[in-house]
Structures are given as structure tokens and as C-alpha cells.
Amino acid sequence: MAVPGTMGKILFVDLTNQTISVETPSDDVYLKYFGGYGLGAYYLYNLQKPGVDPLGPEAHLGFFAGLLTGTPALSGNRYFVVGKSPKTGGWGDANSGGTFGPIMKQAGFDGVIFRGISAKPVYLLLDHGDAKLLSAETWWGLDTNELEDKVKEQYGKQAGLACIGPAGERMSLLAAVINDKGRAAARSGLGAVMGSKRLKAIVAVGDAPIPLADPEGMKRCIAEYREGMKQQGMYQVLNQYGTAGITAAACTSGDTPIKNWAGSPDDFPGVKKISDDEVLAIQEKKYACWRCSIACGGETKIEHGPYKSHNHKPEYETLGAFGTLCLNDNLASINACNEICNRQGLDTIGTGCTVAFAIECYENGVLTDKDTGGLKLTWGNAEAIVELTRQIAYGEGFGKIFADGAKLAAERIGRGAEQYAMHIGGEEVPMHDPRLNPGLATSYKMDATPARHTQLSAWTAEAEFAPPGLITEPFQRYQVEGKGRMYQKISAHHHSATSAGMCMFAWVCLPPTSLPDMLTYVTGHKFTVDDVERAGNRIAAIRMAFNIREGVRNVDFKVPDRILGRPPLEKGPLAGVTIDLDRQVHDYLEAMGWDTQTGIPKRETLEALELDFVAAELYG
Numbered sequence: 001m002a003v004p005g006t007m008g009k010i011l012f013v014d015l016t017n018q019t020i021s022v023e024t025p026s027d028d029v030y031l032k033y034f035g036g037y038g039l040g041a042y043y044l045y046n047l048q049k050p051g052v053d054p055l056g057p058e059a060h061l062g063f064f065a066g067l068l069t070g071t072p073a074l075s076g077n078r079y080f081v082v083g084k085s086p087k088t089g090g091w092g093d094a095n096s097g098g099t100f101g102p103i104m105k106q107a108g109f110d111g112v113i114f115r116g117i118s119a120k121p122v123y124l125l126l127d128h129g130d131a132k133l134l135s136a137e138t139w140w141g142l143d144t145n146e147l148e149d150k151v152k153e154q155y156g157k158q159a160g161l162a163c164i165g166p167a168g169e170r171m172s173l174l175a176a177v178i179n180d181k182g183r184a185a186a187r188s189g190l191g192a193v194m195g196s197k198r199l200k201a202i203v204a205v206g207d208a209p210i211p212l213a214d215p216e217g218m219k220r221c222i223a224e225y226r227e228g229m230k231q232q233g234m235y236q237v238l239n240q241y242g243t244a245g246i247t248a249a250a251c252t253s254g255d256t257p258i259k260n261w262a263g264s265p266d267d268f269p270g271v272k273k274i275s276d277d278e279v280l281a282i283q284e285k286k287y288a289c290w291r292c293s294i295a296c297g298g299e300t301k302i303e304h305g306p307y308k309s310h311n312h313k314p315e316y317e318t319l320g321a322f323g324t325l326c327l328n329d330n331l332a333s334i335n336a337c338n339e340i341c342n343r344q345g346l347d348t349i350g351t352g353c354t355v356a357f358a359i360e361c362y363e364n365g366v367l368t369d370k371d372t373g374g375l376k377l378t379w380g381n382a383e384a385i386v387e388l389t390r391q392i393a394y395g396e397g398f399g400k401i402f403a404d405g406a407k408l409a410a411e412r413i414g415r416g417a418e419q420y421a422m423h424i425g426g427e428e429v430p431m432h433d434p435r436l437n438p439g440l441a442t443s444y445k446m447d448a449t450p451a452r453h454t455q456l457s458a459w460t461a462e463a464e465f466a467p468p469g470l471i472t473e474p475f476q477r478y479q480v481e482g483k484g485r486m487y488q489k490i491s492a493h494h495h496s497a498t499s500a501g502m503c504m505f506a507w508v509c510l511p512p513t514s515l516p517d518m519l520t521y522v523t524g525h526k527f528t529v530d531d532v533e534r535a536g537n538r539i540a541a542i543r544m545a546f547n548i549r550e551g552v553r554n555v556d557f558k559v560p561d562r563i564l565g566r567p568p569l570e571k572g573p574l575a576g577v578t579i580d581l582d583r584q585v586h587d588y589l590e591a592m593g594w595d596t597q598t599g600i601p602k603r604e605t606l607e608a609l610e611l612d613f614v615a616a617e618l619y620g
Helices: 027-033 036-047 100-106 144-155 187-196 215-230 233-241 243-253 276-280 316-322 331-344 348-363 382-394 397-402 406-413 439-446 458-462 484-500 514-523 529-549 581-592 603-608 612-619
Strands: 010-014 019-023 061-065 079-084 091-096 111-115 122-127 130-135 160-163 177-179 183-185 199-205 283-287 297-302 309-312
Touching: 010 130, 019 130, 027 036, 027 529, 036 061, 036 079, 036 091, 036 111, 036 484, 036 529, 061 100, 061 187, 079 100, 079 183, 079 187, 091 177, 091 187, 091 529, 100 160, 100 199, 111 122, 144 160, 144 199, 144 331, 177 187, 215 233, 215 514, 233 243, 233 276, 243 276, 243 316, 297 331, 309 331, 316 331, 316 348, 331 348, 331 382, 348 382, 348 397, 348 406, 382 397, 397 406, 439 458, 439 484, 439 581, 458 484, 484 514, 484 529, 484 581, 514 529, 529 581, 529 603, 529 612, 603 612
Parallel strands: 010 111, 122 199
Antiparallel strands: 010 019, 061 079, 061 111, 079 091, 091 183, 122 130, 160 177, 160 199, 177 183, 283 297, 297 309
């Protein structure tokens, strides 16, 4: 019998040969990796040879749910896409909420792993425990909203869908995997990997109950923790506004990057036009992911003006990328960019950052009207920002240069453009500034997926929204030494929570005992806080080992100077701040038990984490 909380099935699909097989993982594998990208890293490390082309037939692409996904656990609704990133050349993962993850499990599967390339477009149907590949030739070219409507019409309103839009079909490296008309597993370029396989979608249909070891105990556990969660300030802001509720405050404090990371709050006085109440004013109704009480999402509708739209509410990251980063305070235009990206299947962070890069190139004469086809890419030009976003999304005209993100666009343009491309290892940097919370710099450089704000670490304590009670030692925001242990502890707990399928917004509102308690009641295996931390360290190590094996060493990633305050800003709340990243990274690597020069997990660390097979490969 499979571990409670799981369906006991991982599906393997060879798209070249159009064959499907099923495997039941051992209890040990489920309990060591918690599902999600933890389980995905275990499988891809063992299945995929190093050095493969991420867009080639030997590359694997996985979809995984967590141990808590689809259970009564608080915000247990995430699913994960994993593979080799065509942007960084190393480990890639992305996750999303909504409904798809729980429905995939209810359809009978904890995960699906694809390899090969189909001769023609296909989709995978998961149907009450059965699986088959079907032609997607009539679906190819549809945007994600159009496809969602077709799937609901054909398979019923309760069907789940994870798909790519036309941008993914064209293998744009900014491409995302989309579900629920705007929830996005967006980063790492994995939508491009899906497109390379001519895999348009996974459709899931099922209503199988997910077994629980102790349903009554789980009910009591959830009731107890839910009440405490609702008292947290983060919960209340998200419940009222969603992530849009932090935009103005984050910009004013210096958290949100401005003018492609070169500006200060003085450069963007119109931030309130794209924040909290202004965003609520265009919200038609609230949206909640599967059984989530936070309900931070929403659907917006703009019926008049040049930017008519009916769309998911733009998140904070989207408001920053197309707003503060581009000096654009036209909310309707940002909402239009959001809809373009969602329908065509693009990462709004990467796309907005790339647009800001293009603007700075234009403003500094690296790009001219001749290059842009007459598009006036000036700061705050809402019309031009929407048009360039549209061209990138549709792969048209001038936009083709930018369809693979800022790094490759800079290489194509030349003429010194690279100085304006804000990326780390090929991944555009999200909307949180290390000059305010220095731990972000270590996360951005040293997580296996670089430039990722959703990999929580010491910076969440600096920003005062780490889980209550997880960090009890006193510290200073700009303290350098001594934070390595804090980084290791927070990141380990978060790796486990994320892999288990929890949304990070619920996790930061809960005490550290909540995850092991929920895992215990779901699986029937006793978990402690220490067990959770150990599992998180294991997951971190195998993800990093994937990078090392691919020849990708995070210690060699360069964080753009302006993101570290080199030279420091001359005005605003971050004036004079410079981050000593080298000392931070050294402290972090020591705490992790990884080599402080190479960043490689030490043999004894790997063996202590029961990753002997990784140690044997890395060290012989």
C-alpha cells in the first residue's frame, strides 16, 4: 500500500515512441523527498544524463505534486514542473497553485515524467487512473484561455489543465506553464522545454479521494493552526488585497527595484496608482487557489480605454516588472501586459525585466528608432511597453530579439547592451532588492535556481516575515557574519514545505511545528521539526549536485553590480548601501557543509543526508 497522502503512482511517458509506463516509488523515497521538486530532483538526477540539450529528446520534463497537495493541509495546492533549464543550463523548477495539482492527484498520479519528442503535437489525458496520449494538432496555436475553455467543454468543469501558449510552442525561453487562465509555473524557461517536446498540455480528470492516515487528527490540527494563521499581518494583507497590497509600501521602502535597478523612490512618485486600492478598483471578483482561505487572487475587468481586458489580477511581481522597473504608473497598461503574458504563456517577471532592459538600451542610444521600427521605448511610455510585450509574446518584429530574455537579447544586440541586462546566470532578477534585505543576494546567487525570490532564506527574517518562532536568535539587518546558519535553517524548512505542496504565503504565517504535524497526520509517519530541516537540506543538496554535474557552479554566477550597490545609490532609503556578497556566501557555504571555494556539497555532508549515490558520482 502506498504512503498515505500519495496515490502511489509516477507515470513515465516516452513521447518519441508514444509509450506509457507506471512506477510505484518506495515509501522511503516519498518520505525523504516530500514530493514536489524534492521528488522531481531525485528522479531527474537519477534518470537524466548530464550534458543533454534541455530542448532535445534526451531531456526529461517532470510534473509533480507534493505529499500535502490535494489534502486538507493549509494551502496544500501546489504542483511543480522540473527539468534542465534552457536559461541557466542547470537545475530548473517552477511551481503554481490553482487547481491542477490537486486534480492531478485525484486523477490517480503523484507525478508524470516525459522524455523524447513527439512527431506531432499531443496532450496527455489523465483520466480516473488511466493515461493516454492524444492528438493536440487542433489545439496547437490556441492561447491558454482558449484552450482552458475547450478542455472544460470537452471534459467537464472540474477538469484540470496545465498547458503552454503559443510562446511555449515557439520555444521562447521566457515561456511558462499556465493553469487556471493565469496561474503560472513561470520560471526556468520550462514552458520552452514543454514546447520542444510538442506537448501542448496535460489534462487531468478524477475524483479519487487522497488517503489520509489520520483524518480526525488532521482536522483538529488544521483547525488549531488556521486560527493562528489568520492573526498574522501578512495573512490579513494578502486576504484583503493579494500581493498587490504591498506594492506602494515595498517601493517606498526600497524593496522594489526602480528604473531597471538604477533608480530610487523619488523616480517613481506614481506608485500608489498601481497598488492596493487602485488594483482592487479593477477587481471584478476574488479568486482562491484550491481550498485556500487566504484567497489572495482576483479577476480584473477593464471595459473602457485602449487597454480593455478581462484577466487574473496582476501580482506584485508583475506590477513591479511592468511598473516600477519601467517607470510606468498606468495600471491598465500593466494589466494588459499581464493578460498578454498569461494568454500567450510567458513569465511576467522575465518579460517585464526584459522590457525594462530594452528601454534602458534605447534611452542610452544602444537601440535607435531604426532598430525598434519606430517604437519609442522611453521610460514610462505605456503604449510602447504594451506593444513591445505583445511583440515578444507573439514572436513578431523587433520583439523577436527579446523573446529569450535579457541575457540572450544583450548578446544579440551587442554594442555594450550587456551592462543593462539584469540577470543572474541567465535568469532575470525579481522584484526584491538585496540592498534592503541583504540575504536576498545570497539566495539570488546560491540557490540552484538563481534569481529566485520564492526561495526563502535569511532575507525573510530581515524583512520580518519569517515563520513565527523559526528564528529566535537576535541579528541585525546588515550584519554579515553569523547569518549562514539562519540562511540554512530557513531555506531548509522552506524547501520541505514547498516540496510538500504548501504555498509559501501560508507557510510564513505558521509556526515551524505546523509542517511536521500535518505531514504526520497525512502520512502516518512521525515527523519532527528536525526531520523537516534534514529533508530540506537533502533537497537543497541534490538540486545543487544537479548543477555541479552539469558544470554549472553557482559560485561563479555574477550578480550585477548595481543590484549590490556598486556604486551605491546617491538618494533614497538605500543610499550608500553596498552588499558584501562574498562574505555572505562564505558564511552560507560553511553552514551548509559545502565547500567554501567551489560550492560543492562535501562528501561527508552528502553521506550524512543519505545521498551516498550523489557522493559516489561527484567524488568517485
